Amino acid sequence: MAMKAQIKNRTVGERISFITAWIAKILLWLFMVAHCLSFVWALSWCVTSSFKGLIDFTLNPVSLPETWKWSNYKEAFSKFSMLAPTQDGTMVRYGIAPMLLYSFLYAAGTTFVLMVLITMCAYVISRYKFFGKEFIYTLGIVLMVIPIIGAGPADMRLNRLLGRYNNLLFVILTPSGTVFSGYQFLMIYSAFKGLSSSYAEAAEIDGAGHWRIFVEIMLPMVLPTVATFFILNFIGYWNGYGTFLIYLPSYPSLSLGIFDFESRSSVEGVPATVVMACYVIVMIPTATLYLCSQKLITAKFIVGGLKG
Amino acid sequence: MQTVTKGKRKVSQRVVKKYIFVATALAYPGLLFFVFFCGTSFGSIIMSFQKIDYAGNATWNGLENFKTFIKFFFGADDRVTIGVKNALILYGMSLIMLPFNLLQAYLIFKKCWGHAVMRALIMIPSIVSSLLMGRIFMKVVDWIIPSIMINTFGATDVPNLLQDPSYAFWTCWFYGFWSGGSGAIIIYPNAMAATDKEIYEAAKIDGVCTMWQEMWYIILPMMYPTLSTILITGFAGALMNSGSLTIFYKYSAPVEAYTLGYHYFVQVANAKSQVAYPPLAAGGLLLTAVITPLTLFLRWFLDKHDPMEG
Numbered sequence: 106m107a108m109k110a111q112i113k114n115r116t117v118g119e120r121i122s123f124i125t126a127w128i129a130k131i132l133l134w135l136f137m138v139a140h141c142l143s144f145v146w147a148l149s150w151c152v153t154s155s156f157k158g159l160i161d162f163t164l165n166p167v168s169l170p171e172t173w174k175w176s177n178y179k180e181a182f183s184k185f186s187m188l189a190p191t192q193d194g195t196m197v198r199y200g201i202a203p204m205l206l207y208s209f210l211y212a213a214g215t216t217f218v219l220m221v222l223i224t225m226c227a228y229v230i231s232r233y234k235f236f237g238k239e240f241i242y243t244l245g246i247v248l249m250v251i252p253i254i255g256a257g258p259a260d261m262r263l264n265r266l267l268g269r270y271n272n273l274l275f276v277i278l279t280p281s282g283t284v285f286s287g288y289q290f291l292m293i294y295s296a297f298k299g300l301s302s303s304y305a306e307a308a309e310i311d312g313a314g315h316w317r318i319f320v321e322i323m324l325p326m327v328l329p330t331v332a333t334f335f336i337l338n339f340i341g342y343w344n345g346y347g348t349f350l351i352y353l354p355s356y357p358s359l360s361l362g363i364f365d366f367e368s369r370s371s372v373e374g375v376p377a378t379v380v381m382a383c384y385v386i387v388m389i390p391t392a393t394l395y396l397c398s399q400k401l402i403t404a405k406f407i408v409g410g411l412k413g
Numbered sequence: 414m415q416t417v418t419k420g421k422r423k424v425s426q427r428v429v430k431k432y433i434f435v436a437t438a439l440a441y442p443g444l445l446f447f448v449f450f451c452g453t454s455f456g457s458i459i460m461s462f463q464k465i466d467y468a469g470n471a472t473w474n475g476l477e478n479f480k481t482f483i484k485f486f487f488g489a490d491d492r493v494t495i496g497v498k499n500a501l502i503l504y505g506m507s508l509i510m511l512p513f514n515l516l517q518a519y520l521i522f523k524k525c526w527g528h529a530v531m532r533a534l535i536m537i538p539s540i541v542s543s544l545l546m547g548r549i550f551m552k553v554v555d556w557i558i559p560s561i562m563i564n565t566f567g568a569t570d571v572p573n574l575l576q577d578p579s580y581a582f583w584t585c586w587f588y589g590f591w592s593g594g595s596g597a598i599i600i601y602p603n604a605m606a607a608t609d610k611e612i613y614e615a616a617k618i619d620g621v622c623t624m625w626q627e628m629w630y631i632i633l634p635m636m637y638p639t640l641s642t643i644l645i646t647g648f649a650g651a652l653m654n655s656g657s658l659t660i661f662y663k664y665s666a667p668v669e670a671y672t673l674g675y676h677y678f679v680q681v682a683n684a685k686s687q688v689a690y691p692p693l694a695a696g697g698l699l700l701t702a703v704i705t706p707l708t709l710f711l712r713w714f715l716d717k718h719d720p721m722e723g
Contacts, residue, residue: 255697258690282449344542
């Protein structure tokens with residue numbers, strides 16, 4: 106009815122444009138629903154499969170479990186492990202607890218250090234006038250654009266030379282070489298830039314120092330943006346395996362553990378369903394964190410321009 | 414007179430304190446930049462002229478590493494040529510899919526039925542981790558697809574889409590498309606919402622009423638900075654990222670599926686010694702020298718065609 110009213114009094118060309126737009130909208134919507142449902146299905150399939158016996162899974166990979174095998178989780182907790190070298194090269198088997206600890210230390214530590222550095226940099230560059238400020242900002246933009254290809258070998262060599270290789274604390278304390286570049290920096294920079302100066306000026310008249318103005322007045326006002334990136338970084342670092350694979354061989358994380366465990370599972374006779382139970386165990390912390398902060402994350406995710 | 418001097422001293426003290434604060438805030442990021450960014454980039458340049466033996470000793474090697482890389486690039490090592498070709502195909506595909514992604518974003522922006530749930534669900538691959546999502550996808554390819562093909566369609570010979578070299582690259586692309594929808598459904602709608610609502614209302618009065626018109630006359634021009642950012646950084650990203658290959662294959666992807674970023678990842682992560690590093694560093698330097706002007710040209714081109722500045 107509404108569509109009919111909108112089509113009325115239009116030229117043929119406008120009517121065609123209107124109808125094609127409606128058809129496209131319906132098709133797109135159906136595609137998006139199917140796309141989203143495919144994720145739900147994939148996760149549900151993983152969870153239900155983690156309760157199956159191996160024969161049930163092999164014969165009926167799509168259906169629900171014939172009998173719900175909770176013992177898969179018991180087996181997952183006892184068998185999920187990773188063989189990794191210690192600092193002196195001896196191979197040691199790590200269970201869930203140390204992997205969980207390394208994942209948490211790395212994710213929380215790196216995220217905290219990175220966010221402190223990005224926030225401080227963004228605040229100073231957006232709110233203060235000083236020599237070289239424009240240069241730093243432009244450099245950050247240029248670094249986002251220019252691809253530095255093939256620096257991996259030199260990076261690895263530098264890491265070994267400085268003692269950063271296989272040193273968790275060092276890796277946590279040196280999260281990035283370019284904290285004044287990238288989307289996160291630009292977002293927090295824009296958030297600080299958009300704040301009114303009157304609060305800081307009033308505090309300055311009252312005798313507040315630069316640190317106090319930053320920590321007690323300006324930072325709380327951009328906290329939602331900073332918190333969003335904190336959560337996203339935490340999830341990203343928690344799920345990441347590349348750094349552990351290349352730079353931290355003696356500190357196996359849960360993500361890397363899954364990689365290793367799955368490749369050994371067929372040799373060690375661990376059923377695919379138990380491996381899937383391990384998937385579920387690993388995804389629980391980040392899924393919980395996301396569920397608690399989903400609105401904040403989806404509302405803040407936006408990318409701006411790159412004009413230097 | 415005394416008051417003026419006191420005032421001046423106060424001002425200069427404030428200026429000094431300001432500079433101390435600025436210096437404190439920037440000192441550590443600056444140090445990290447010099448050590449890890451400049452150090453790595455400079456080290457990469459030096460390494461491309463060196464030869465490293467099994468003991469790790471480096472000697473001057475002139476332009477030999479560049480010659481080796483060029484020899485690899487033009488046929489001696491398929492992985493480099495295929496890696497560059499596949500990276501460019503991936504970038505091309507992202508351009509082809511862009512209008513489709515924008516239309517999806519439009520529906521979310523217009524708050525279509527179920528938009529909030531869709532936004533929450535589309536983040537699943539990023540939250541659950543690309544590794545786990547990739548491994549689940551792998552299991553679907555290994556177990557579900559053959560099961561459906563055999564039981565429902567009566568197929569007798571079902572190829573493994575991830576292991577068969579003829580399908581591997583496009584299966585990986587499909588996985589990237591499937592799992593990477595958060596850009597379309599999270600970033601773009603927020604950029605669309607950043608446009609002043611009055612502009613939409615004014616355009617409506619001027620006769621802009623269908624989805625196509627709104628996209629063409631309002632959304633695309635207003636979102637241009639966001640889109641050009643994604644196009645520029647996407648170009649660099651396509652050449653440097655290893656994508657989903659590490660998730661599916663770790664170090665042993667079929668050569669047909671290689672991307673340049675993955676080739677470098679395998680060479681660095683899998684190297685038993687540093688002997689193989691210098692030709693890779695030389696290759697990286699050459700490729701950076703070729704790709705950087707192209708990226709800057711792309712940026713210049715996109716800036717020049719910014720509809721808001723025309």
